Amino acid sequence: xxxLSDHPASADACTDTTPPAGANSFQPADIDRLMNxxxxxxxxxxxxxxLAYRLGVRVIMEEKLLGTPMHVCPYPLGQATADAYFxxxxxxxxxxxxxxxxxxxxxxxxxxxxxxxxx
Numbered sequence: 001x002x003x004l005s006d007h008p009a010s011a012d013a014c015t016d017t018t019p020p021a022g023a024n025s026f027q028p029a030d031i032d033r034l035m036n037x038x039x040x041x042x043x044x045x046x047x048x049x050x051l052a053y054r055l056g057v058r059v060i061m062e063e064k065l066l067g068t069p070m071h072v073c074p075y076p077l078g079q080a081t082a083d084a085y086f087x088x089x090x091x092x093x094x095x096x097x098x099x100x101x102x103x104x105x106x107x108x109x110x111x112x113x114x115x116x117x118x119x
Contacts, residue, residue, distance in 0.1 A: 056088020
């Protein structure tokens with residue numbers, strides 16, 4: 001299981017492109033990276049998840065981080081695939097919360113560094 005400290009941010013990593021605190025600056029490549037971190041980490045293997053589950057995760061991340069309109073469930077309701085899709089939503093929400101928290105933390109560290117504070 002990944003933790004919030006898996007990828008510690010460093011104030012030295014601040015750049016002119018570091019988003020300001022509160023900015024929604026996620027890109028499609030960020031979604032791909034988050035999906036890869038969630039499902040393809042060799043050092044932290046997990047049980048495989050179905051395509052329907054992973055699609056549910058991705059749909060939530062795209063909606064919350066990119067503003068993409070949410071899709072209607074592509075599977076027949078009452079079927080296992082629809083259940084997996086909706087279960088993926090729960091993990092998608094968790095990943096979004098952590099990603100937003102990390103982005104906010106990194107932005108605040110960069111602002112602190114810019115103003116001479118300890119990060």
